Amino acid sequence: MTDRNETVRLAIYSSLAGTGRLPTEAELVEETGFTAAELAEAMEELAASRHLVFDDDHQIVLAHPFATRNFAFSVMGDHTLWWGGCAWDGFAIPNLVPGEPSALVATTCPACGTAHSWTVTREGPPEGTQIAHFLTPMAHVWDDVIHTCEHQRIFCDEACLDRWLAETGNERGAVFDLATLWRLASGWYAGRLDTPYQRREPKEAHAYFASVGLVGPFWGNAPA
Structure with missing residues (x-):
């Protein structure tokens, strides 16, 4: 650059x-x-x-991880209110922004509209039984990144996810718990507010996913 x-x-x-x-x-x-x-x-x-x-x-x-419009995730710190670009980004902001190590991340279930919120910190994952669902495999994230981000969401449970998939006709993507989502988000954007910043190469991204327990074809061939 x-x-x-x-x-x-x-x-x-x-x-x-x-x-x-x-x-x-x-x-x-x-x-x-x-x-x-x-x-x-x-x-x-x-x-x-x-x-x-x-x-x-x-x-x-x-x-990333910031958005300039509503992507279904608000992130409220003590001093600043952000839009998160997706579930991943919403959980990433409190792990990234100096002076705001704790934030209230809020969203609604895409299936039933139930409101959910968590206090997200750098200390460890928040409590909750909700599940994250990422529709688009990593190899295709940048085919249409806005569509990708709009479909990285959090559902109440498997029943809500199944309902949403049936109603929308989408295929099931990657499903994981909030603890895994937090691990994914916690270090992904490290250094983004520093300079110079270097994006991860695909092999580095794949290794990062594996380090937080996300493996398999869905996470392979990760784009830079």
Whole structure:
């Protein structure tokens, strides 16, 4: 990554971590010293290298683990309110953001609408009998990353998941408990708010999944 792109990446991520919102163009110009045209070019390249995600209106919607709109997970710290990009991201934010080592992560079951919330900390997984369901195998996450994130959800139990699968016609993906979700999220984004940041290579990602107990074809061929 070029120094310019890393400077822009860090400015965007730092703003999202500290305030829960994207910096404005004027704020980015002032902070980085780059022109609006240079910023636009940098953000295009950051999206191409999977550091940012644009929506259909070409607005930044994801800078994992942060989202700029509702992806069904709110994350409330003592000082900041964030959108998490998915179940994985929602549990990751309290493990990543300095000064906010505890946060209330809230969502609703996609099948029945029951509200769920957990106090997520860096000390260990929260209590709960709910289950996480990831629809898209890791090898295809970036085929449509917005769709992927919208379908990494938490259900009340197996009965709710089965109901949702029957109603939507989706195939069953990966299912695991909250403790495994927390282990997955706790270290995945380590270093993302530092510089320089280097994304994991696919083999490194696969090894990380295995280290938290997630193995098998669903987790293989993980994209960088």
